[in-house]
Amino acid sequence: MKSIYRTPIYFLTLLLLVGCVKEIPNTSNFEPQxxxxxxxxxxxxxxxxxxxxxxxxxxxxxxxxxxxxxxxxxxxxxxxxxxxxxxxxxxxxxxxxxxxxxxxxxxxxxxxxxxxxxxxxxxxxxxxxPEIAIKDVVVTNELNRVIFADPTDDSNFYLINFLFYKNDGSLDFKINELTNDVLFNGNTAATFDSTEFLINNPHEVRVSISNLNFNSYQFYLNQFAQFENQITNAGSEEDPGQLFLPPPAxxxxxxxxxxxxxxxxxxxxxxxxxxxxxxx
Incomplete structure (x- = not known):
């Protein structure tokens, strides 16, 4: 019998949240940085x-x-x-x-x-x-794989970029990924897979791997997180769910x-x- 009352209670809670949403003017003084x-x-x-x-x-x-x-x-x-x-x-x-x-x-x-x-x-x-030696790239409709040699005796942090080009030479799609070498440290045939779905078959693929210091890796992580928050949580001003968005990175x-x-x-x-x- 409890399930009979769940929908009205949730609906009432939502109405209360919507009723509480009010535009508050920004009265703080902006300080440029x-x-x-x-x-x-x-x-x-x-x-x-x-x-x-x-x-x-x-x-x-x-x-x-x-x-x-x-x-x-x-x-x-x-x-x-x-x-x-x-x-x-x-x-x-x-x-x-x-x-x-x-x-x-x-x-x-x-x-x-x-x-x-x-x-x-x-x-x-x-x-x-040191620069990372990239050995090969494998591209299918299910995954995009880069094969490379991971250095031994060091913790490495990578920014990996995929650029996919059409037959006419124009850029069709790009992917930016971050990873560390915890799972493949020292592997001379390490693999990293990006599972972004490709609609078209590319004519040319350019992959770059940047070997980062930890501070830069952490900055990119925060930057990517902020971008994902902006895209994933985009909504109208009347959406009460906006009250619970994560803060910017x-x-x-x-x-x-x-x-x-x-x-x-x-x-x-x-x-x-x-x-x-x-x-x-």
């Missing part, structure tokens, strides 16, 4: 760093910072520090080193950033890990504001990246 994102990916390349200020939720445009001073440093295996470059070109908040930088596996790298008002940011010193990373001794938003990732291309 600096967001920094950049990376060094191994080999010989340009180093890029994006710097911008956060904006209120009702503002669609970005607020780039174009007058910062950036210095890129390295420490070698003997403990010697070296300034690699402090010359960057900037456009719309995107900074690119004026010259290509050759990085060395095993060295640590970090950036120091000074804003026009003197505020100073420093990223953690992170080691450049904390997007602080490996950068410290040394002026106020607080963690800053964003990250500077030091990661080696290998790419594998296969045609079908």
């Amino acid at each position: 600096v967001f920094i994102s950049g990376f060094l990916t191994g080999g010989t390349e340009y180093v890029t760093v994006k710097i911008q200020q956060t904006v209120p939720v009702d503002v669609q445009s970005l607020n780039p910072i174009n007058d910062a001073q950036i210095s890129l440093y390295t420490k070698d295996s003997d403990g010697n520090d070296e300034l690699l470059t402090s010359s960057f070109e900037v456009a719309n908040g995107m900074y690119r080193s004026s010259e290509m930088i050759t990085s060395i596996v095993g060295n640590t790298y970090w950036v120091e950033i000074v804003l026009a008002d003197g505020t100073r940011f420093v990223s953690d010193k992170e080691a450049l890990k 904390n997007l602080t990373g490996n950068i410290m504001n040394t002026t106020n001794n607080k963690k800053a938003l964003g990250f500077f990732s030091v990661q080696s990246t290998a790419q594998f291309i296969k045609n079908f």
Whole structure:
């Protein structure tokens, strides 16, 4: 007999929740924060760093910072520090080193950033890990598999990207995945499967594996979680379920504001990246 009363009780509870939903004006003062994102990916390349200020939720445009001073440093295996470059070109908040930088596996790298008002940011010193050897890619309608050699005697964290191209060369689909090597540490034929469903058969697949430091891996995890929350929990303002949405992920990373001794938003990732291309 109890089941007879469940529907009315649940319906009454829902009505109470809907009745309690009320728009509350945002009276708090918005305080813009600096967001920094950049990376060094191994080999010989340009180093890029994006710097911008956060904006209120009702503002669609970005607020780039174009007058910062950036210095890129390295420490070698003997403990010697070296300034690699402090010359960057900037456009719309995107900074690119004026010259290509050759990085060395095993060295640590970090950036120091000074804003026009003197505020100073420093990223953690992170080691450049070795590039991962990708052996093959298998693509079916059920899974997308990459086969690679996982280094031994080290905990590794990976960002894996799949890019699927059509016959005309245009990008059809992309997948970004994160994983660690807990299940296949040291396996010379380690496999990672993405089960995203493909509608069309690709003409070309490009797979990249970035060997991350833990801090960057954790930042990407939080970033992916926030994106999934936004997509999965999107709903109307009248939906009472919006009351129970998870809070945004904390997007602080490996950068410290040394002026106020607080963690800053964003990250500077030091990661080696290998790419594998296969045609079908």
